[in-house]
Amino acid sequence: MRIRFRFAKTGKVRFTSHRDVARLWERALRRAELPVASTQGFSPRPKVHFGLALPTGHESLGEYLDVDLREPECASVDPAELPQLLTPLLPAGLTVEAAALVDRPGPSLQEAVTSCSWRIEVPGADLAELTAAVERLLAAPEAWVTRERKGRPVTDDIRPAVAMLAIAGSLPPDRLEPGVVLEAELATQPRGVRPSELLAALEPPHQEGRVCRTHQWIALDGARREPLPAPTTWAPHAQARAS
């Protein structure tokens, strides 16, 4: 039996790595004494499947995790109770928003997700200048960026990956300097484009401040939906826990 969790990663805990979060989950699942299935063999590992890695330092309101439970012990597990059970067993800022049974034959989270929505803070940016830069990028047929891959520079066109890009407003007043907030939807196939690459592709290039992944999207029968919808109450709850 597979259970899918949706969780948020906000506040100080955003500085943990993808690997750190995996280990935090493994410990929390053990503390909750859930009957997590294990791999066979010499060194058994819990059967836990993570979605797309979130860059260290970025926040998220939509992270996912699939956990396989052992038959028949899993019969006593009620997914609806799991968010309340697990959130206190995770560090402050990792908040379990929802849990539900999933059909086993689906593709893995990594394969299923086709794009992510981002909220990108650009400290120090001027609203008019950035608005113009965004318009230029959207009007351009291509947008080349150079990144380092295995120690070598690789240049490619990220314009096809930019599904949406818009100005969302000004930075919240508690930030050290004023600036602008962008909203973007970036494709994850064939490779995940990072918000920093998007800002590097702007003319002139910009540097990101705080970044939050607000949604991950999967395509199903031509429609776009989230791997697990968030309960309607999530936003204020997650924000309150953010430090």
Place this chain on the structure above:
Amino acid sequence: MTSIWPQLEPILPKVARPARYIGLEDGSVQPHHDPRKVSWLLLYPDTYEIGLPNQGLQILYEILNERDDALAERSYAPWVDLEAELRSRGLPLFSVDTHRPAGEFDLLAFNLSAELVYTNVLNCIDLAGVPVRAAARRPEHPLVLAGGHCTYNPEPLADFLDAVVLGDGEEVVAEITEVVRDWKASGRTDGSREGVLRALARVPGVYVPSLYDVAYDGPRLVAVTPRFADVPDRVEKRTIADLADWPYPRRQLVPLTEVVHDRLNVEVFRGCTRGCRFCQAGMITRPVRERPAEQVRTMVAEGLRRTGYDEVALTSLSTADFSGIEEVVRAVVDDPVNGQQTSVSLPSLRVDAFTVGIAAQLQRARRTGLTFAPEAGTWRMRQVINKLIREQDLYDAVDAAFSQGWRRMKLYFLTGLPTETDEDTLGIAELGRNCVEIGRRHTRSASVTLSVGGFVPKPFTPFQWFGQNTVPELHRKVGLLRDDLRRHRSVQLKWHDPKATLVEGLTSRGDRRLGPVIEDVWRQAGTFQEWSERFRLDLWLDALARAGLDPDWYVHRHRTEDEVLPWDHLSAGLHKDFLWQDWRDALDEVGLEDCRWTPCYDCGACTGYSIEHIVASATPPAGGSQGTGQDLAAESSTPVQLLARPPQARPAQAGAR
């Protein structure tokens, strides 16, 4: 200022492993600061990954936060990337718990576990915005303290530390808190710093370097004498009588990011009387104090449940000697909740088949590598260092391990030991080859790693008079082993950098004249010297030359019996004449029994403090011969010679072999 988090937050994306700096560990607290409370910042002067698991720091963190009149937070040395960002923005060192500036605490208390971190201590003090030299501090500055094993010779750091604590910290932190509380209540007025230091010097176990005069005659140290009548001539270490009274940490910190020893750690006993002559930890932590087996079981079960770890280490200097070991092992293995998935590790395996049997019960899964520490390559050499393992003990242990599914052995050795000959050094390679041969009977992929470290003589050991091997001599010995093992690909050789060994030797037995050297190296950006990629011998040699000091005199010279040692005004309870006799016995290749199971030879640790070993069983642990001497005469072809003493009733012999 209460928290620098808002300033820190935009910097963290620019530095490596930012999770080091965020706190939030399960078990951590966000203490309420109140001017009436004494605030401690407990610092480990190395990276978070190395420092977080330190049990001493975690124990004091809990004990202090349980008090009404104190609070404690933690800090670790920021890596060079964050340090550069902090300095360029004028930001201070901070606590990881509430991100409060370090300079706002009443006490900065350092844990000193290794000498090579000394320049990091200065760097942390400076980053806190506090003058690095104690003499330059004013009443508004925190008191800078240090504890931990290196404080048995704190003289190289004497210029920088306000006070030093010797021995177990559990009780003395309360007494220090009270002294500092009174100082705060009096308003920390101008000139009051001298007063609080005088008051601290009256607390047993606390050494205040600035209250002592040091006299030299040429290069020789003549005397270290107190400047005032109420300051003790000799500072004695603190020792808690019974570990059962201190079941800490109750809430071990669970880090968010990976650290060393990332598992539940339960200390099963403190102290060791095996009497290995090179081992400072075994000498300075006497006597043996075992935790009751029942308490160990409870701490393991509750700790696993609370933390979610799937591994627990039973820690001590030689865990197979714990008299409740079989009982505890059975309890962990049989626990229906944890037993199936929990692995138990014994960080210091004794070299014998019995211990391997215990390990086999414990590590049912993930049976990859085992580590033993024979320490020397020949029986003669092991008699000198009093690590009385027969070759057959090692071969039995290795045979048992390979036959039970382990495929890799790691063997720890020291080279540069007193009286060591090339035959002794090459004995290391021979042991390695023989172990591989034994392993091949069980698995074709058998491999053995020999890890060789250069020996550094330490204060309060019988080898404190020994002149350390030079860097070229250590290189030559490593070269002998490399040549000898060149054609044996199943035996891997690893060795520590002899150049770092030189600096360790310098700081471990140095005196106050090394203060300017340490400061000089720090000012040349010589931090994180224990990290091989950051270690710079040239900085140390240049600084020594500028200070007019000779490294040979400090490191490579044999000391004489009548020489005043820089730590003679401090005491770990050990009589100096006991240590000198043990040094003579070492040179005569005479072993000494473990006094847990044989009559007392009056080293001073028990008698001086009116305390005793706390051992649950009068019977030595089963199996092996290491140090106990009990079953050596029965089977060994080379029986250990024991010190002449009047025959007395011996406790019952070990039954199981």
